[in-house]
Amino acid sequence: MEVSFYTKPMPFMKKSFNVLKGRIPDFGYDIKLLSVIIDDKKSESIPERGLYKTNVHCTNGTFGEWDYNNWNLVLNNVSSESKCNVEFTSGLSEEEYNKYIEAGKALHRNTYRGKDITRYYTDGSLYTRISNGSFEDIYVGDYIKTIHTDGKEYIWLIADIDNYLYSGDTPLTKHHATIIPAESLIKLGMNDTDTTEGGYANSKMATETLPNLVTRDGVIGKAFESHIIEYQNLLTNRISSNTINQSGGIWKGTTDDWAWYSRSIDLMSEQNVYGTNVWSSAGYDTGIDNRQYALFQLKPEFINSYGTTFIG
Numbered sequence: 001m002e003v004s005f006y007t008k009p010m011p012f013m014k015k016s017f018n019v020l021k022g023r024i025p026d027f028g029y030d031i032k033l034l035s036v037i038i039d040d041k042k043s044e045s046i047p048e049r050g051l052y053k054t055n056v057h058c059t060n061g062t063f064g065e066w067d068y069n070n071w072n073l074v075l076n077n078v079s080s081e082s083k084c085n086v087e088f089t090s091g092l093s094e095e096e097y098n099k100y101i102e103a104g105k106a107l108h109r110n111t112y113r114g115k116d117i118t119r120y121y122t123d124g125s126l127y128t129r130i131s132n133g134s135f136e137d138i139y140v141g142d143y144i145k146t147i148h149t150d151g152k153e154y155i156w157l158i159a160d161i162d163n164y165l166y167s168g169d170t171p172l173t174k175h176h177a178t179i180i181p182a183e184s185l186i187k188l189g190m191n192d193t194d195t196t197e198g199g200y201a202n203s204k205m206a207t208e209t210l211p212n213l214v215t216r217d218g219v220i221g222k223a224f225e226s227h228i229i230e231y232q233n234l235l236t237n238r239i240s241s242n243t244i245n246q247s248g249g250i251w252k253g254t255t256d257d258w259a260w261y262s263r264s265i266d267l268m269s270e271q272n273v274y275g276t277n278v279w280s281s282a283g284y285d286t287g288i289d290n291r292q293y294a295l296f297q298l299k300p301e302f303i304n305s306y307g308t309t310f311i312g
Contacts, residue, residue, distance in 0.1 A: 054066035063075070064084050112139065112295070120144075149222060168260070172231045185219055192204060201259065214228050234258050240254050256282065273292070
């Protein structure tokens with residue numbers, strides 16, 4: 001049986017090696033796991049993911065630790081002929097396990113990688129890696145390529161991880177990844193005429209254009225089908241035409257009311273992209289979208305880029 005591992009200081013160089021003996025081609029070192037022990041019994045394979053306490057001991061200055069998110073061994077300071085023992089003991093509490101998972105998730109959210117993870121989409125494991133909260137081998141900036149029925153290729157970027165967790169008047173409790181397209185999917189106005197009446201929630205963009213993208217025949221619906229989740233978003237639904245807005249100067253017209261709506265898709269707010277207000281008319285424009293996506297925090301040059309320059 002094979003198990004993946006990471007070596008540092010090159011954390012994203014992923015290889016595979018046999019549990020009992022394996023080569024690391026990049027260094028020419030031979031890593032020999034003397035034993036894998038599960039509840040005091042020797043095993044020829046690592047256990048399935050579960051509530052195990054782990055103890056890793058390596059020789060020759062090599063330091064090992066168990067990565068609960070990726071369910072694999074992480075090695076530091078690898079030296080020639082290192083030997084490692086890995087012990088798994090039942091009895092880890094669910095609370096302790098969740099702490100390990102949360103710590104790993106924070107690393108994934110605060111690390112830009114930009115790797116093609118289409119194979120996880122193809123084999124279906126993408127959704128398991130997200131829904132179980134481990135985000136195994138998924139990092140901000142990673143991307144998925146899909147082919148629509150019209151033959152056009154679309155690229156989807158992981159913009160953030162669990163950033164809406166527990167938000168909403170009915171809290172969102174599902175683990176999720178926030179995904180954005182690398183290129184604009186459609187170019188249309190908020191309404192057919194030059195009006196802002198009814199705010200964003202009542203615009204043609206919010207009521208028709210965007211929802212059409214996530215239907216069974218829409219570009220996003222075709223790509224992700226039943227895996228698109230619903231969430232509660234706080235959206236502006238009224239405009240005061242005579243109030244001077246917060247963008248300054250003499251510009252008039254502000255949003256002045258909002259309500260909760262069940263949504264599957266929305267436009268990004270200025271805060272999602274820039275991390276601050278630019279031309280928003282009032283706080284009502286923001287709602288729960290008051291945080292910058294991790295993608296734009298980690299790679300601010302993406303704010304002003306377009307298309308495949310997102311990838312790399």
